[in-house]
Amino acid sequence: MSTTVSPSTASTEQQFGSDNYAGICPEAWAAMDEANRGFAPAYGDDIWTEGAADAFRKLFETNCDVFFVFNGTAANSLALASLCQSYHSVICADSSHVETDECGAPEFFSNGSKLLAAQSDDGKILPEQIHELAVKRQDIHYPKPRVVTITQSTETGRVYTTAETRAIALACKAHNLSLHMDGARFANACAYLGETPAEMTWKSGVDVLCFGGTKNGMAVGEAVIFFNRKLSEDFDYRCKQAGQLASKMRFLSAPWVGMLETGAWLKNARHANACAQHLARQVEGIPGVQISSPVEANGVFLLASEQILNKLRARGWRFYTFIGGAARFMFAWDASLKRVDELAADIRECAGAGN
Numbered sequence: 235m236s237t238t239v240s241p242s243t244a245s246t247e248q249q250f251g252s253d254n255y256a257g258i259c260p261e262a263w264a265a266m267d268e269a270n271r272g273f274a275p276a277y278g279d280d281i282w283t284e285g286a287a288d289a290f291r292k293l294f295e296t297n298c299d300v301f302f303v304f305n306g307t308a309a310n311s312l313a314l315a316s317l318c319q320s321y322h323s324v325i326c327a328d329s330s331h332v333e334t335d336e337c338g339a340p341e342f343f344s345n346g347s348k349l350l351a352a353q354s355d356d357g358k359i360l361p362e363q364i365h366e367l368a369v370k371r372q373d374i375h376y377p378k379p380r381v382v383t384i385t386q387s388t389e390t391g392r393v394y395t396t397a398e399t400r401a402i403a404l405a406c407k408a409h410n411l412s413l414h415m416d417g418a419r420f421a422n423a424c425a426y427l428g429e430t431p432a433e434m435t436w437k438s439g440v441d442v443l444c445f446g447g448t449k450n451g452m453a454v455g456e457a458v459i460f461f462n463r464k465l466s467e468d469f470d471y472r473c474k475q476a477g478q479l480a481s482k483m484r485f486l487s488a489p490w491v492g493m494l495e496t497g498a499w500l501k502n503a504r505h506a507n508a509c510a511q512h513l514a515r516q517v518e519g520i521p522g523v524q525i526s527s528p529v530e531a532n533g534v535f536l537l538a539s540e541q542i543l544n545k546l547r548a549r550g551w552r553f554y555t556f557i558g559g560a561a562r563f564m565f566a567w568d569a570s571l572k573r574v575d576e577l578a579a580d581i582r583e584c585a586g587a588g589n
């Protein structure tokens with residue numbers, strides 16, 4: 235049987251427009267392949283789903299409640315909805331994915347909880363901003379703050395240190411707020427900090443973590459991890475109602491077993507971060523090109539003139555500029571260092587005088 239997809243639809247040259255351009259890493263693929271040998275009970279009542287949840291409990295060194303959903307928007311929205319009532323509000327950074335890239339899903343799934351966005355240049359929220367927003371309005375006419383959500387690593391590739399997370403958790407405690415972490419790139423933050431996942435989350439006061447699998451090397455899937463198990467009540471019903479309960483759940487959970495048991499989750503993140511560092515080192519000091527955000531996780535953000543960016547585009551490079559106008563390059567488990575070198579060389583040439 236011949237394929238109906240022409241080879242020309244698949245780009246042969248690797249692009250770094252998003253860490254979602256990558257395919258499925260071998261460890262995730264192998265586990266899915268193994269889960270595909272025969273049948274298994276549906277809706278999560280299978281050994282893979284149990285194994286994946288256990289692997290998370292082992293990784294986080296605690297007895298947490300773990301749920302598997304299809305994507306990050308659902309993970310964040312449903313987690314936030316479980317932390318507040320419709321008349322509550324959620325404090326976030328103004329550049330956070332929940333505020334800018336989820337089409338109102340957090341408000342929708344919480345039946346209207348308002349997002350209170352704090353101004354932030356690097357995607358991080360400060361404890362002072364939490365204090366400010368938490369007490370700004372305390373009358374019945376304004377939605378009551380109930381949750382803080384932080385992104386680790388942030389949309390601009392910054393990483394909260396554990397001390398910073400702790401300080402945020404303290405601010406939350408002072409105002410009776412739950413702390414949610416959007417960890418679509420949590421693995422990259424772990425790789426950068428070199429600290430244990432436990433230290434970075436529940437030991438520092440995080441109540442719920444959305445742990446990203448897609449950008450880490452899976453085909454699809456995020457894990458919602460409740461360290462504060464009181465908050466997970468009926469979360470399975472919430473997932474089902476939202477269309478997020480996979481009937482063949484083993485294909486969402488098996489890849490996690492592959493990722494966690496082999497350590498691929500961290501290996502992939504380390505490689506992706508190293509590629510970002512590799513690019514950053516080579517473009518540092520190029521006149522007309524400025525790294526706009528310290529490179530900590532797996533992304534590099536470059537400020538350059540539209541002329542330079544257009545030259546790069548003309549050479550075939552794909553990138554987005556929707557975050558603060560900087561050209562974003564994201565790296566995943568599959569990034570080729572040789573291709574990163576080609577990108578660096580093209581940036582240098584496109585920025586060169588007289589070009």
Ligand SMILES: *Cc1c(COP(=O)(O)O)cnc(C)c1O
Pocket residue numbers: 305306307308310331332385388389416418419448449
């Ligand atoms: C990619 C991403 C998500 C998840 O997005 P989906 O497209 O819904 O899977 C969530 N948060 C952040 C910070 C992201 O970068």
